[in-house]
Amino acid sequence: MKVFLDADVLFSxxxxxxxxxxxxxxxxxxxxxxxxxxxxxxxxxxxxxxKSLDPIFFEKxxxxxxxxxxxxxxxxxxxxxxxxxxxxxxxKSKANILTSFNIKDFKSxxxxxxxxxxxxxxxxxxxxxxxxxx
Amino acid sequence: MMQQVxxxxxxxxxxxEIYQVSxxxxxxxxxxxxLKAKRINDRVFRIPQSELAWVEKGLDPDILEKEKIDxxxxxxxxxxxxxxxxKENFYKSSK
Numbered sequence: 185m186k187v188f189l190d191a192d193v194l195f196s197x198x199x200x201x202x203x204x205x206x207x208x209x210x211x212x213x214x215x216x217x218x219x220x221x222x223x224x225x226x227x228x229x230x231x232x233x234x235k236s237l238d239p240i241f242f243e244k245x246x247x248x249x250x251x252x253x254x255x256x257x258x259x260x261x262x263x264x265x266x267x268x269x270x271x272x273x274x275x276k277s278k279a280n281i282l283t284s285f286n287i288k289d290f291k292s293x294x295x296x297x298x299x300x301x302x303x304x305x306x307x308x309x310x311x312x313x314x315x316x317x318x
Numbered sequence: 319m320m321q322q323v324x325x326x327x328x329x330x331x332x333x334x335e336i337y338q339v340s341x342x343x344x345x346x347x348x349x350x351x352x353l354k355a356k357r358i359n360d361r362v363f364r365i366p367q368s369e370l371a372w373v374e375k376g377l378d379p380d381i382l383e384k385e386k387i388d389x390x391x392x393x394x395x396x397x398x399x400x401x402x403x404x405k406e407n408f409y410k411s412s413k
Contacts, residue, residue, distance in 0.1 A: 192400050196388040199396070203388035204381060225407065229400045252411045264409035285392055307385030309376050316377070 186301040188274035188285035189245065193306055194218060194226035197239045206304040208283060209244060213313065219250040219273030249278045261295050274301050283309045325362040330355070336373060355381075 189197075189209070196205035227237050238297065254276065255269035262268050267289045274282040282303045284290070292303045304312060328336075330344040333353070337344070347353040348363055355363040371379040392400075 190399070191404070192392060193398060195400060196391060199391050200387050202392070205388050207384060220319035221407065225403050228403045229396060232399055235398070266404050270407075271397060284387065285397075306388060307381045310381050310384070310392065311377050313383075314350065 185261035185281070186277060186279040187212070187214045187281045187309065188270075188277050188281055188301075189216060189218045189222065190195055190270050190286070191222040191225035191229070193287045194222060194237065194241065194245075195229050197211060198226070198228075198230055198241070198286070198304070199233065199235060204310055208306045208309050209238075209241060212244075213272050214281075216245045217277035217279055219248050219269065219276070219279065220244050221250050221255075221269045221274060223247060238303070246277070248273055252278060257308075261291050261299070263289060263291070271295060271299070271301075274298055281309065326367050327356075328367070328370065330363050330365065333365050333370070334368060 187208075193205045193208065196203050196204075197209040218250075221256070222239070228302060230236055250269050250273045252269075254317055256271040258268045258271040258275065260273045267286075270282065270284065271290065279301055282295075282301050283301060283306055287303050287305060287306060290303050295301050295303060323365065330348065331341055332349060334341045334344045345363075348355045348365075353367045354369050357363055368379050371377065371382050375382055377385065
């Protein structure tokens with residue numbers, strides 16, 4: 185099972201040790217991916233709060249490189265073009281699940297139908313792991 | 319003055335009915351610590367409403383609590399910060 189993490193999940197996982205995102209990253213039995221873009225966004229946002237990305241994430245999460253050209257191929261799957269790179273990252277990493285807090289930013293039904301990627305919030309991901317993957 | 323508490327509790331039998339499992343399953347879950355319950359007397363248990371969060375929200379109570387921790391951080395301004403950075407990066411790479 186491959187799971188792609190959006191920037192807000194990386195951010196939350198580093199910001200709080202007690203949240204659902206942190207558990208997804210640290211106690212996950214799945215293979216975790218993110219993209220250079222999402223990683224960059226999370227690092228910049230954390231910096232604004234005088235925090236940094238947990239160094240262990242670099243060991244636990246594989247990073248795929250997503251270009252602007254890659255992102256533009258997935259413009260039909262988002263409402264705002266600036267979110268397209270997330271879908272591109274999920275496809276490039278061959279993820280089954282995209283984990284994000286902003287599910288409404290993505291055309292979830294179309295993404296599942298065309299690309300076979302389900303979009304779940306971190307809590308739903310934990311629940312899926314606990315109840316389905318055991 | 320004492321504040322009025324309106325939280326309710328459930329018997330294992332009521333929880334069994336809600337979850338559509340046997341009474342024994344509920345007692346087993348209590349014994350294994352998978353269901354929080356208060357032992358009132360010998361074999362008399364009461365289960366807090368929070369343990370039924372899954373019925374309403376689709377998530378176990380501990381997961382719900384963890385997700386709330388993240389959502390609170392994001393709602394306190396971080397969501398907007400992340401959005402702004404995403405847009406900045408996108409338009410910067412478009413130039």
